Amino acid sequence: MDLGQFQTFRVAACDLNGQMRGKVVPGSYAEKLESGAVRMPLSVLNLDLWGEDIEDSPLVFETGDADGVLRPTGRAPMPVPWLDAQSALVPMSMYTDEGAAFEGDPRHALARVLTRFKARGWTPIAATEMEFTLLDDSGAHPQAPVNPRSGRPLDGSAILSMSQMDAFAPFFDDLYAGAFAMGIPAETAISEAGVGQFEVTMRHGPAMEMADNAWAFKALVRGLARKHAMAATFMAKPYPGDAGNGMHVHVSVVDQDGNNVFDNGGPDGTATMQHAVAGCLAAMPGSSLIFAPHTNSYDRFVAGAHAPTAAAWGYENRTVAVRIPGGPNAARRVEHRTAGGDINPYLLLSAVLGSIMIGIDDQMVPPDPVVGNAYDANLPGLATNLSDAIDAFETDPFMARIFHPQLIDNLIMTKRQELKKMMDVPADQRWKAMLERV
Secondary structure, three states: OOHHHOOEEEEEEEOOOOOEEEEEEEHHHHHOHHHOOEEEEHHHHHOOOOOOOOOOOOOOHHHOOOEEEEEEOOOOOEEOOOOOOOOEEEEEEEEOOOOOEOOOOHHHHHHHHHHHHHHOOOEEEEEEEEEEEEEEOOOOOOEOOEOOOOOOEOOOOOOOOHHHHHHOHHHHHHHHHHHHHHOOOEEEEEEOOOOOEEEEEEOOEEHHHHHHHHHHHHHHHHHHHHHOOOEEEOOOOOOOOOOOOEEEEEEEEEOOOOOEOOOOOOOOOOHHHHHHHHHHHHHOOOOHHHHOOOHHHHHOOOOOOOOOOEOOEEEOOOOOOEEEOOOOHHHOOEEEOOOEOOOOHHHHHHHHHHHHHHHHHOOOOOOOOOOOOHHHOOOOEOOOOHHHHHHHHHHOHHHHHHOOHHHHHHHHHHHHHHHHHHOOOOHHHOHHHHOOOO
């Protein structure tokens, strides 16, 4: 794509909450991006949910709110289908003036984890299932969207309903066209259990590419929903008592010869896969903050609601947090089912892949797989609220092995500030802060 053809285009990096932070620049900047022509404060990737500075952050006044340098990630410029005028988006990462990766950048966090796999000659392959809810946010409270065919609001669940998919076909036609134009490998789309809830799956690919896709896809969904006179949200629990939005991640690992290191030719998987599972389970309490980063996130963890409530694993079992799906042996993989739709995809894959590598490095052994309903078993639980998740993330030894200390400190400060501010917002109004920001 020739960026010079546009009057303006967008450059953006990902902050700790997964929001795009960046600038609109003239087309003449196209030849300047690699040289570091675009600068912005390092603290911009460490803002709270409302886009405000973090109090007492060393990135702000202590350092004079110093600039960093934005450089292209290597991902090709993408069109921006939700805008009326033709433009493009160039994904960026943050660096210091000395050329070092800024460790507070979530994309660099994932890159650090991937270097550990590369050292073994391995490549993690990931795929995502992304759930979101279409709704009407024009009133005092979120409401079900209007069925474009009947003109009446949706009034209940429509699991795998082709009639509902047909009703929203104009939106999904634009969504698939936009994903194709942006290089996002969207595959199946279905209507889900929640009112106005849908799921789109992504074709598997290298982990960093999948994180980039998820980040861009969330912006695409939200932007196109507005063009169709709706709102779209990835909130973990848009409505009390209704289904929550999750983001399941499927992970396999291939060696330098292209062999899946989890495949032993049978349904059980290799010892390496079981080490990986054990790492996921051991790191789960400390990584709850990554999988459930907002106050609303914890409303999703309800027993019997298809969201895991304990650190458990099993084969072909959707009541556990870590599932080993069936299917061809060559596709043996780990499905991590804990995260809500409101996550930062770079931090999510960092936590999942980092815990997998810890399990493999330490040759950890998982408990016996759960057979039957995991909700009925007395198993180690996840954090049940944001405050406990923050405390666990801050002190967990597994998180210290996965994330750089600067990112840990930044995320802790950010989440404590958000928690304090959110408590001052009436409970029935908190959705406004999260609707299109998560």
